[in-house]
Every structure is written in structure tokens, then in C-alpha cells.
Amino acid sequence: MDLSELHRDNSGSCRLLSAIPDACRSSECSLGIDEAGRGPVLGPMVYGICFCPLSKQQQLEELKVADSKTLTELEREKLFAKLNESKDFIGWALQVLSPNIISTSMQQRTKCNLNTLSHDAAIGLIQYALDSGVQVKEVYVDTVGPAEKYEAKLKERFPGLEVTVRPKADSLFPIVSAASICAKVARDHAVQSWKFVEDLEDLNLDYGSGYPNDPKTKAWMEKHVDPVFGYPQFVRFSWSTAQTILDARAVPVRWDDDEDGNKKDTPSVLSYFQRKTKDPKVQPHRFFTERKLVSLVNL
The missing domain is CATH 3.30.420.10 (Ribonuclease H-like superfamily/Ribonuclease H)
Known part of the structure; x- marks a missing residue:
């Protein structure tokens, strides 16, 4: 083939x-x-x-x-x-x-x-x-x-x-x-015949069947995890087997948009487009007051 x-x-x-x-x-x-x-x-x-x-x-x-x-x-x-x-x-x-x-x-x-x-x-x-x-x-x-x-x-x-x-x-x-x-x-x-594009030291090609419950596969993944870059592209890093090893052996990473982040301190973008029902607490600029301009609260 x-x-x-x-x-x-x-x-x-x-x-x-x-x-x-x-x-x-x-x-x-x-x-x-x-x-x-x-x-x-x-x-x-x-x-x-x-x-x-x-x-x-x-x-x-x-x-x-x-x-x-x-x-x-x-x-x-x-x-x-x-x-x-x-x-x-x-x-x-x-x-x-x-x-x-x-x-x-x-x-x-x-x-x-x-x-x-x-x-x-x-x-x-x-x-x-x-x-x-x-x-x-x-x-x-x-x-x-x-x-x-x-x-x-x-x-x-x-x-x-x-x-x-x-x-x-x-x-x-x-x-x-x-x-x-x-x-x-x-x-x-x-x-x-997988071609590894990553430069891995002491690359061991005896990775077993590739199934998560194979001891050879687990041992290979333990050996070839990088604390910063994770795994070579040969690994499905979305699998729980990989995630478990990454959580234990790799440097923790926190993304700004993590779903488990503190959402209450960050207003939704949609909040800026919501209709206002009360007068804003911040006073308008004098440009608007001198010209008798007011904000509409209801359309």
C-alpha cells in the first residue's frame, strides 16, 4: 500500500x-x-x-x-x-x-x-x-x-x-x-511506518498496540511527554489517557478564556448592547448637557 x-x-x-x-x-x-x-x-x-x-x-x-x-x-x-x-x-x-x-x-x-x-x-x-x-x-x-x-x-x-x-x-x-x-x-x-516530525531523543518505536489499556502504550507515553510541548502529533492528546499524564507531568497552563475561570468579574459582550432602563450613574459630557441632548432609555 x-x-x-x-x-x-x-x-x-x-x-x-x-x-x-x-x-x-x-x-x-x-x-x-x-x-x-x-x-x-x-x-x-x-x-x-x-x-x-x-x-x-x-x-x-x-x-x-x-x-x-x-x-x-x-x-x-x-x-x-x-x-x-x-x-x-x-x-x-x-x-x-x-x-x-x-x-x-x-x-x-x-x-x-x-x-x-x-x-x-x-x-x-x-x-x-x-x-x-x-x-x-x-x-x-x-x-x-x-x-x-x-x-x-x-x-x-x-x-x-x-x-x-x-x-x-x-x-x-x-x-x-x-x-x-x-x-x-x-x-x-x-x-x-509513522514519520515523526519532532526531534525526540531516545525515540522508542515499541509503543505497543496504541490502545489506552496497553502497558507498552502507557509506558511509551510516560517516557515521551514533554513538560512544555506535550506530545508528538502521533498522540491523540484529546484522549483522557493523554490528559491524565499531561496533568501529572506537564507544566500547568491557564488560558484567559478557560470555561472554569471567574466569569462574574468579566461582563458579557452582550451586556453592552442591552436596553437601559435606568439613568446611567456616570454624568454625560457637557457637550450633551449644553445642547439639551439626553440619552433615550426606551425606544
Whole structure:
């Protein structure tokens, strides 16, 4: 898998694409959606789609694709190779969301939670397939959040498609299993070959699985926290695991607009535009009194 675009800049979001089979542009297709890396505190989250003509579903099933979480890394690699070998009727696309994108989105002033990021990535990939000429008829999605609400959201956005959103869809529908494998292989490769832009002394690349409950991951995060600059962009600093270590090991920071600040001493901007019901305590300038000018208290 070519990750050169991600390696050029792993601070944002990038899209990895296969060639689109001619068969997918001329025949009605099913499209599956799944993700990899939702829970880890390290590394990117990858959203994937896989599409295949409805007439080729039996051939897809013969590849014996399965939920990527039930497979070993070697098994996933072999199945991904088989999917690529079937490029005459199978295509895929991946959206890689960097840890930096995830954390800044979740902690910006107008917060964007992980479910919204996931939904937006899925919608963007479906739209990419449609814009590329894939004759999508059926869409199968592994749910994020309540399945009924997510399904209704996708049906409203894509009224011409038959959308099915289910929990554990990666174990129910082969086309979702295929998307799951593509996403997981891409994330594994991205984590293993991550390019650290920070100059870290004694960098240890043995950071385990990246999940918060992994002792290796916790030990790596303890070692590589900087008291001033925090973490390298490989870490999702919005995760509670990272926040706990930062609170204990890093220099405390207080922002002027902290939500827990002393608000009573700072009047709201809106207060300056409120209608006055009493005469102001401050006497007006003589310019106004000499000209018999008064402030209107009621309009």
C-alpha cells in the first residue's frame, strides 16, 4: 500500500485510492463502509469503503473476507492482496484522519466529536464513489452511534441509495468485511511506518498496540511527554489517557478564556448592547448637557 501522501504530511487528512474497475462504472454495485482505529490513543483513524458489482457478490464471498478484528495481521495482508488482485471488479478508497485532526477537532472552540468525524468521513467517501462514476445502488455500513439515526441521516443525504446500517455489519456483509480489511491494513502500515516530525531523543518505536489499556502504550507515553510541548502529533492528546499524564507531568497552563475561570468579574459582550432602563450613574459630557441632548432609555 502506497502511503507516500501520508508520509509527506501526516498532520492532516489524506485519501488513498485504488483504481476504479470499469465493471463498477457499468453495473449496479454494493458499497461497504467500516473503520479502523477508533479507540487507540496513538495513530490515525482510517475510514474505508469497498465497492463491487452486485453480479460479482459470489466471487467476493469466495475470497473468504471476514471482520478484520477476527483475523491475524498476516491473514489481513493476504486478503488485502487478494482484493487488489481482483481489481477488475473490486475497488476501494480510504480516508486517513491523523491524530492531530482528531484531537484539534474534538478540542476546538466549536467541538466536533468522534461520531461526527466518522459520519463526515463516510459521507465523503460515498460521495467520492458517486462522483467517480461508480454505479452505487446498495450501501452497507457498520454503525457509529444509534443505527437508526445514522441510517436516516445517510438516507436523507443520499435519497437514491438503498442504505443499511447495522451493528457488527463487518461480520454480516462481505462488502463491509472487505472495507474493514482495507482500513485495518492501512492503519497498521501507517502506525508501523509513522514519520515523526519532532526531534525526540531516545525515540522508542515499541509503543505497543496504541490502545489506552496497553502497558507498552502507557509506558511509551510516560517516557515521551514533554513538560512544555506535550506530545508528538502521533498522540491523540484529546484522549483522557493523554490528559491524565499531561496533568501529572506537564507544566500547568491557564488560558484567559478557560470555561472554569471567574466569569462574574468579566461582563458579557452582550451586556453592552442591552436596553437601559435606568439613568446611567456616570454624568454625560457637557457637550450633551449644553445642547439639551439626553440619552433615550426606551425606544
